[in-house]
Amino acid sequence: MKYDVIVVGGGHAGCEAAHIAAFMGQKTLLITMNKKNIADMPCNPSIGGTAKGIIVREIDALGGLMGKIADQSHFQIKMLNSAKGPAVRSLRAQADKVTYPQNMLKALNKTENLEILEGIVEDIKVKDNKIASVILSNGAEIQTKTLILTTGTYLKANILIGSENTEGGPHGEKRSNHLSDNLKKLGFHIQRLKTGTPQRIQKNSIDFTKMKEEHGDQEYYTFSFDEKPCYQINEQQKCYLLYTNEKTHKIILDNLDKSAMYGGYVTGIGPRYCPSIEDKLVRFQEKERHQLFLEPESLYYDEWYLQGFSTSMPRDIQEKMVHSLNGLENAIITKYAYAIEYDAIDPLQMKPSLESKVVEGIFTAGQINGTSGYEEAAGQGLVAGINASLKLQKKEPFILKRNESYIGVLIDDLVTKGTKEPYRMLTSRAEYRLLLRHDNADIRLRKLAWNIGCISEKQYQNTKNKIEKIEELTNLLKTKKLKKTEENCKILKDQNIDLPYGFTFYELLKRPDVNLKLIEKLIDLSYESLIKEQVEISIKYEGYINKTNRDIEKMLKIEEKKIPEDIDYNKIKNLASEARQKLIQVRPESIGQAARISGVNPADLSILAIYLRKEYGKE
Amino acid sequence: MEDTICAISTNPGNNGAISIIRLSGPDAILITSKIFSNPKFLKAESHTIHYGYIKDNMKKVDEVLVMKMLAPKTYTTEDVVEINCHGGYFTTQKILELLLLNGARLAEPGEFTKRALLNGRINLIEAESVSDMISAKSENARDLAMNGISGRLTKLIQNLREEMVSILANIEVNIDYPEYEDEEIVTHETILPKVKRIEKELEEIVTESKNSKMIKEGIYISLIGRPNVGKSSVLNHLLEEDKAIVTDISGTTRDLIEGTFVLNGILFHLIDTAGIRETNDVVEKIGVEKSKKTIEEADAVILVLNYNEELTKEDQELLTKISSKKNIILVNKNDLKQKIDPSIYKRKNVIEGNTLESEGLDQLKEKLIEMFHLAELQQKDINYLSNARQISLAKKALENIKNVQNQIMENVPIDVLEMEIKEAWNHLGLIIGETYEEELIDKLFEKFCLGK
Known part of the structure; x- marks a missing residue:
C-alpha cells in the first residue's frame, strides 16, 4: 500500500494540504494525533485580521477550505480598516472553537481520495535521497511518494508556566519526541521557537459592565467568493475592550524574575509583534496602559479569551494580574497563560515550492517553517499540497509571485530571508499591496488555479462571471455622460456638489469628491455591491495601480535573470563572505530573489551578475 | 580579483615634473620588485616609501620613489604600489610597459574605483565623487568632489530617509494594528507638517545642487x-x-x-x-x-x-x-x-x-x-549633489513629496499616498546606493576615467 501524499499533522496547514492534494486526484492520507484536534484553534478564537483576512480570501480563490469553514463557523465578523484605503481592508471573524473544527472535519470526511488516520509519526525513511515511508510510534510503516510535514508546535514541545516546564503540546496532547531529531539526521537544520497564549476566563465571573462593547459590522460579509452569508447580523456576539492599569503594571514589574521569559527559563525566540504583557511593559515603559480584549471562544462553552495578556508568569502571579483588571476582580481563570517552545526547521532549506532542498519529496508548511498564525499555516499548506500533486503529475511547481498574492510574499520571505522568530504576515511586507486586495483575490488567482486544476469548474465560472460584470459596468461608466437635465441639477444640488456636465461618469469618478454612491443617484447601476466595489477601486485608484504595475514590471525583469542551479558560489571571487554564505544557504533562483536576501548588498549582486555574464554568456 | 592591474594615474597631458603609475592586485608588490632596484622593497612594511631606480634588465630607466601599501588599508583594499617617476611621456610609458611585461594588466577605465566599490571600500556616492574629482577642472570642483568623499552628503540623505521611514513605519503600524488606539494615528493633518519639512530640505538640496553642477x-x-x-x-x-x-x-x-x-x-x-x-x-x-x-x-x-x-x-x-x-x-x-x-x-x-x-x-x-x-x-558650504543622475533622483523624490501634499488636499487615503513617500525614499536610496539596480552600477563604471 503506497500513498501519493501523506500529510503529518491535522492543523490548519495539514487540512488544506490534505484536502487540495486529494482534490487534485492524489491518494492522500492525513495522519493526526487525535481527530478531535483537527483544525484546532489553540490560541485566539478568530480567523482573518489585517493581511491575514486577505490570505483567507486567497486560500478560497485557490480552492482551499479555510474561508468556507470560517463562514460557517463564526459569531461575529468585521471589516478592519474600512475607513482607510482599499488596499488594506481585511475581514476578521470570531470563529467558534467548537464548530470550526467540526465543520472542517466534515469537509475532509466528504473529500474523495482522502483518508484520516490517528497516530504519531516519529521517523521518516528515505531511499536515494527521496522520501520512501513514515514510521509511526506504534512501529507501523506507511509508504508514500511525497510527504507534507505540518507538525505545528508539536515537535519536542514544552509548555512553560513560570518556572514550570512540562513536555507536551497544546491541550495536554503528547508531543512528537523523535521526529525533529530524525529530521536533523536527514540534514534539516532545526531551530527552537517560542510562542504563547493568554488566559481563558470563566464567563460568569466577568463583570462586563466595566468594559467597552465591541460589535460586529452591520453589513453581511463572507470570506468565500462562492458562498452566501449564513449568519444573522443581529445574532452576532459582542467582544469587550478593557485596559491594564497601574496596579497591573506594578504586579508584573515586581515579579519579572518569576516569568519564564525574564527568569531565563526560555531558550526559544518569541515573536516581536506578539509580545507577552511583561515584554510590552519592559519595552514600552512610558505607556500608562495597554489594551486588552475579551473574546468568547465558543457558543458551546463559557470560556473567554483574554487577548493581549499573554504571559509566562507563574499561576499565583497570573491570578493577581488578572484580578487587578477592571471587571475581572473576581474572575475565575479556567486556563492559565503559557508559553510554548517547539522545534522548527530553517525555511531557508525549502524551495519556493515548499519542497525541501534536503530530501526530494518532503514538503513542509506552517509552524514547522517558522510561521505563526492559522492563516499563514493554511496558505502554506495549500501551496505544499498543490505542489506535491503537481510533482506527482510531473508538472512545473506552482509558485506565486510577490505581485500576485500575500501567500507568494509569505513563502518568498520564508525561503529567501528565513526567520528567526515566528513569522506573521503584515500588510507592510507586501510591497504591491495596492494590487493584493481582499476584494480581488479571486480575479488575481482563479485563472492560475484553474490552469493547475485546484478549483472546480463552478468556482472558475463564478469568477469569470464577476470579471464580465466588472467589464460591463466599467464600459457603461466610460460611455455614459452626465447630462444637464433638470433632474440631475436637482440631485447634485441636493447633494451639495458641483460637477461639470458633458463628462463621462468614468472621468467624474476620478474626482476626489465623487463616489459610486453619488453616481448611482444619477444613473441606474443595478450591479452587486462586490462588482461596484471592484469598479470603483480600479477607476479611482487607476493612477496608483498603474504606478504599481510599472514597479512590478521592473521587479519581474530582474526576477527573470535566472541563476543556474549548478552555480558554485565558492568560485566567485570577491563576494563578501557573509553574502557568499547566504547565497550558498538560500541558493536563490534569480537575481531578483538574491537581491532580497539580507546581507547580500548591491556590490555582491554586481559581482554575481558579472560572473553570470562571464560564465554563462549573455542572458 | 585574481589579476593585478596597472595604469598611469596622472594626467598624461599634464607636463608636470612627476608622473605616478599605480598597481593594484595580489601581485602588485612582486611585479614591482622585479623592475625596482631597491632590494628592501619586497620585505618592507606596509605604507612605506622606497628610493631606487627602475631597471630594464641592467639598464637604468628612471630614478623613482615607490610607495608600498598592503591590503586591506588601501584604496582598492588590495595590495597597491605607486611609482613616482620623473614625468616625461616616454619614461612613463616605458615603466608601464615593463610592468605589463612582468605580469600586470592594463587597467580598464575606472577599474581602480570599481575594485574599491566592489570590495566595499567605498560606496556608490563616493565612487561617483572620485570620478568627478578626476575630471574636475577647477578648484571649486575639486573641493566639491572632496566633499562627496567625506560622506557628508550621504549623511544628509540618510537623515531625510530616516524621517521618511519613521512616517512609513507609523502608517504601517496603524494599518496592521487598527484596533490599537494607543498608537499615534497618522492623519492628513499630522503628516502634512512633516512632509512640508522634508520638502523644504529636498528643495534646498536640489537648488544648491544646481549650483554645484555649475561648479563642477x-x-x-x-x-x-x-x-x-x-x-x-x-x-x-x-x-x-x-x-x-x-x-x-x-x-x-x-x-x-x-x-x-x-x-x-x-x-x-x-x-x-x-x-x-x-x-x-x-x-x-x-x-x-x-x-x-x-x-x-x-x-x-x-x-x-x-x-x-x-x-x-x-x-x-x-x-x-x-x-x-x-x-x-x-x-x-x-x-x-x-x-x-x-x-x-x-x-x-x-x-x-x-x-x-x-x-x-x-x-x-x-x-x-x-x-x-x-x-x-x-x-557656501558646498555639500550637495553634484552630478546629473543624483540631481534627477533628488528631483524625483521632491516630486513625490509634492504629490503627497496634493493627495492630502484630494483626501487620498494615507495608505495609498504612502506609496509616494516610499518612492521618494527609494529615490534617495538610489542616490546613496542603498537600492539595487544593476544597470546603474554598469553605467557608473562606464563613466570612470582611467587613473583612479
Whole structure:
C-alpha cells in the first residue's frame, strides 16, 4: 500500500494540504494525533485580521477550505480598516472553537481520495535521497511518494508556566519526541521557537459592565467568493475592550524574575509583534496602559479569551494580574497563560515550492517553517499540497509571485530571508499591496488555479462571471455622460456638489469628491455591491495601480535573470563572505530573489551578475 | 580579483615634473620588485616609501620613489604600489610597459574605483565623487568632489530617509494594528507638517545642487552676433585671461566649445557660433538659425551689437531669441559714431565698450559674476549633489513629496499616498546606493576615467 501524499499533522496547514492534494486526484492520507484536534484553534478564537483576512480570501480563490469553514463557523465578523484605503481592508471573524473544527472535519470526511488516520509519526525513511515511508510510534510503516510535514508546535514541545516546564503540546496532547531529531539526521537544520497564549476566563465571573462593547459590522460579509452569508447580523456576539492599569503594571514589574521569559527559563525566540504583557511593559515603559480584549471562544462553552495578556508568569502571579483588571476582580481563570517552545526547521532549506532542498519529496508548511498564525499555516499548506500533486503529475511547481498574492510574499520571505522568530504576515511586507486586495483575490488567482486544476469548474465560472460584470459596468461608466437635465441639477444640488456636465461618469469618478454612491443617484447601476466595489477601486485608484504595475514590471525583469542551479558560489571571487554564505544557504533562483536576501548588498549582486555574464554568456 | 592591474594615474597631458603609475592586485608588490632596484622593497612594511631606480634588465630607466601599501588599508583594499617617476611621456610609458611585461594588466577605465566599490571600500556616492574629482577642472570642483568623499552628503540623505521611514513605519503600524488606539494615528493633518519639512530640505538640496553642477561642470556661455560686430575680439579678450586652462575637451556638446576661462574659481565654456574666427575675412552667412542651437545649450548668452550700426532685422531676431535666457548685451565699437537705436539701453544688462581698447570687458566679467551669484557661491558650504543622475533622483523624490501634499488636499487615503513617500525614499536610496539596480552600477563604471 503506497500513498501519493501523506500529510503529518491535522492543523490548519495539514487540512488544506490534505484536502487540495486529494482534490487534485492524489491518494492522500492525513495522519493526526487525535481527530478531535483537527483544525484546532489553540490560541485566539478568530480567523482573518489585517493581511491575514486577505490570505483567507486567497486560500478560497485557490480552492482551499479555510474561508468556507470560517463562514460557517463564526459569531461575529468585521471589516478592519474600512475607513482607510482599499488596499488594506481585511475581514476578521470570531470563529467558534467548537464548530470550526467540526465543520472542517466534515469537509475532509466528504473529500474523495482522502483518508484520516490517528497516530504519531516519529521517523521518516528515505531511499536515494527521496522520501520512501513514515514510521509511526506504534512501529507501523506507511509508504508514500511525497510527504507534507505540518507538525505545528508539536515537535519536542514544552509548555512553560513560570518556572514550570512540562513536555507536551497544546491541550495536554503528547508531543512528537523523535521526529525533529530524525529530521536533523536527514540534514534539516532545526531551530527552537517560542510562542504563547493568554488566559481563558470563566464567563460568569466577568463583570462586563466595566468594559467597552465591541460589535460586529452591520453589513453581511463572507470570506468565500462562492458562498452566501449564513449568519444573522443581529445574532452576532459582542467582544469587550478593557485596559491594564497601574496596579497591573506594578504586579508584573515586581515579579519579572518569576516569568519564564525574564527568569531565563526560555531558550526559544518569541515573536516581536506578539509580545507577552511583561515584554510590552519592559519595552514600552512610558505607556500608562495597554489594551486588552475579551473574546468568547465558543457558543458551546463559557470560556473567554483574554487577548493581549499573554504571559509566562507563574499561576499565583497570573491570578493577581488578572484580578487587578477592571471587571475581572473576581474572575475565575479556567486556563492559565503559557508559553510554548517547539522545534522548527530553517525555511531557508525549502524551495519556493515548499519542497525541501534536503530530501526530494518532503514538503513542509506552517509552524514547522517558522510561521505563526492559522492563516499563514493554511496558505502554506495549500501551496505544499498543490505542489506535491503537481510533482506527482510531473508538472512545473506552482509558485506565486510577490505581485500576485500575500501567500507568494509569505513563502518568498520564508525561503529567501528565513526567520528567526515566528513569522506573521503584515500588510507592510507586501510591497504591491495596492494590487493584493481582499476584494480581488479571486480575479488575481482563479485563472492560475484553474490552469493547475485546484478549483472546480463552478468556482472558475463564478469568477469569470464577476470579471464580465466588472467589464460591463466599467464600459457603461466610460460611455455614459452626465447630462444637464433638470433632474440631475436637482440631485447634485441636493447633494451639495458641483460637477461639470458633458463628462463621462468614468472621468467624474476620478474626482476626489465623487463616489459610486453619488453616481448611482444619477444613473441606474443595478450591479452587486462586490462588482461596484471592484469598479470603483480600479477607476479611482487607476493612477496608483498603474504606478504599481510599472514597479512590478521592473521587479519581474530582474526576477527573470535566472541563476543556474549548478552555480558554485565558492568560485566567485570577491563576494563578501557573509553574502557568499547566504547565497550558498538560500541558493536563490534569480537575481531578483538574491537581491532580497539580507546581507547580500548591491556590490555582491554586481559581482554575481558579472560572473553570470562571464560564465554563462549573455542572458 | 585574481589579476593585478596597472595604469598611469596622472594626467598624461599634464607636463608636470612627476608622473605616478599605480598597481593594484595580489601581485602588485612582486611585479614591482622585479623592475625596482631597491632590494628592501619586497620585505618592507606596509605604507612605506622606497628610493631606487627602475631597471630594464641592467639598464637604468628612471630614478623613482615607490610607495608600498598592503591590503586591506588601501584604496582598492588590495595590495597597491605607486611609482613616482620623473614625468616625461616616454619614461612613463616605458615603466608601464615593463610592468605589463612582468605580469600586470592594463587597467580598464575606472577599474581602480570599481575594485574599491566592489570590495566595499567605498560606496556608490563616493565612487561617483572620485570620478568627478578626476575630471574636475577647477578648484571649486575639486573641493566639491572632496566633499562627496567625506560622506557628508550621504549623511544628509540618510537623515531625510530616516524621517521618511519613521512616517512609513507609523502608517504601517496603524494599518496592521487598527484596533490599537494607543498608537499615534497618522492623519492628513499630522503628516502634512512633516512632509512640508522634508520638502523644504529636498528643495534646498536640489537648488544648491544646481549650483554645484555649475561648479563642477562649469557654465556654458554662447557668444552671438552678426559678423563683424567684434565677437572674436571679445572671445580673445576673455580667453587671454588664462590661456593655461584652455584645453581641448572632447564630447558632443563640447565640440562647439571655443575655449574656457575661469572667473571666481568657476569654469566658463564659450560656445562658438560656428567659425567666428574665420568671419573676419570670409563672407559667411551666420544666420539666426545657426545661433539658435547654441542659445539653447547655453546657460547664458552674450549678444554683441554694433554701436555704429542701426539694428538689423537679424539683430532684432536675436534679441527676441535671447529674451528667455540669461543674457548680456555688449554694445561694441562705442568709439565710433552712435547709430544704434537708443531704445536698446532700456534693456537689462547692457554694457557699452570697445574691444579695440579693451573697454567694457571687465564690466562684462562682473556682470557674469553677478548673474550667477558667484561671489556668494564661494562662501557656501558646498555639500550637495553634484552630478546629473543624483540631481534627477533628488528631483524625483521632491516630486513625490509634492504629490503627497496634493493627495492630502484630494483626501487620498494615507495608505495609498504612502506609496509616494516610499518612492521618494527609494529615490534617495538610489542616490546613496542603498537600492539595487544593476544597470546603474554598469553605467557608473562606464563613466570612470582611467587613473583612479
